[in-house]
Amino acid sequence: MNAPILFFDSGIGGLSILKPTRAFLPRAPYIYVADNAAFPYGTRSESEITTRVPALLGRLVERLKPQLVVIACNTASTIALDHVRAALDVPVVGTVPAIKPAAEMTKTGVIGVLGTEATVRQAYVDDLTKEFAQDCMVIRHGSAELVELAEKRLAGEKVSRSDVRRAARPLFEKAGDAPMDVVVLACTHFPLVADWLSETWPDVKFIDGGKGIARRIYELTKGQRWPSKAPEGRAIFTAEPPEQMRTAFARFKITDFSTL
Numbered sequence: 653m654n655a656p657i658l659f660f661d662s663g664i665g666g667l668s669i670l671k672p673t674r675a676f677l678p679r680a681p682y683i684y685v686a687d688n689a690a691f692p693y694g695t696r697s698e699s700e701i702t703t704r705v706p707a708l709l710g711r712l713v714e715r716l717k718p719q720l721v722v723i724a725c726n727t728a729s730t731i732a733l734d735h736v737r738a739a740l741d742v743p744v745v746g747t748v749p750a751i752k753p754a755a756e757m758t759k760t761g762v763i764g765v766l767g768t769e770a771t772v773r774q775a776y777v778d779d780l781t782k783e784f785a786q787d788c789m790v791i792r793h794g795s796a797e798l799v800e801l802a803e804k805r806l807a808g809e810k811v812s813r814s815d816v817r818r819a820a821r822p823l824f825e826k827a828g829d830a831p832m833d834v835v836v837l838a839c840t841h842f843p844l845v846a847d848w849l850s851e852t853w854p855d856v857k858f859i860d861g862g863k864g865i866a867r868r869i870y871e872l873t874k875g876q877r878w879p880s881k882a883p884e885g886r887a888i889f890t891a892e893p894p895e896q897m898r899t900a901f902a903r904f905k906i907t908d909f910s911t912l
């Protein structure tokens with residue numbers, strides 16, 4: 653029996669990484685952990701994240717014995733990836749803003765980075781910019797509202813296109829007349845509203861790291877004989893989730909729920 657692959661986020665955002673991963677590895681066993689007791693991460697301090705995430709993942713790894721941990725969250729990865737790696741004795745894949753592909757893709761040299769408030773202020777983002785996008789103008793914006801809207805939309809609550817548009821608009825206002833043609837969705841929640849963003853700004857390419865991370869997971873788990881039938885996907889929450897959340901997860905083939 654293969655050990656599971658553990659996905660971790662503050663909420664539902666990690667599903668945007670799980671989805672492309674399933675396309676590569678449809679029969680792998682998955683456990684999705686949502687730290688919804690501490691949601692949202694994006695408005696928390698660096699020290700809160702650095703204390704909470706490695707400790708929580710340490711407990712989970714001990715209990716669930718995964719073969720691989722995927723931090724499917726830009727906020728936790730840009731703040732605490734090194735701490736998590738130091739605390740765990742299993743491989744850890746992080747999710748960091750897709751600035752490199754954006755720099756390769758832009759024609760105008762103007763890139764947007766739309767993440768949480770915590771992610772966009774990280775030195776990790778400065779470093780990615782220096783390394784891969786030195787010739788580009790990089791405009792950053794953090795939105796807690798967009799995280800909430802993505803979470804609500806997936807849970808089936810009433811969210812409109814205009815709410816999403818309003819939450820993302822400050823990034824475009826910051827760009828002003830600069831011809832921004834690529835926007836990095838630097839929060840795993842945002843691909844879940846990317847269809848509405850593209851409808852509003854059709855000339856802009858919205859990109860995220862989901863496929864690249866899925867490919868990396870595929871490489872790291874290569875050569876395993878997976879079960880002939882996909883095992884039931886499990887979700888573990890750190891606080892009781894709203895009932896509709898279960899329906900949302902079921903759409904991603906996760907049907908076994910528990911609370912820590």
Ligand code: DGL
Nearest residue numbers: 665692693694726727840
């Ligand atoms: N989905 C997460 C990220 O990629 C965190 C969102 C939040 O909890 O604020 O940053």
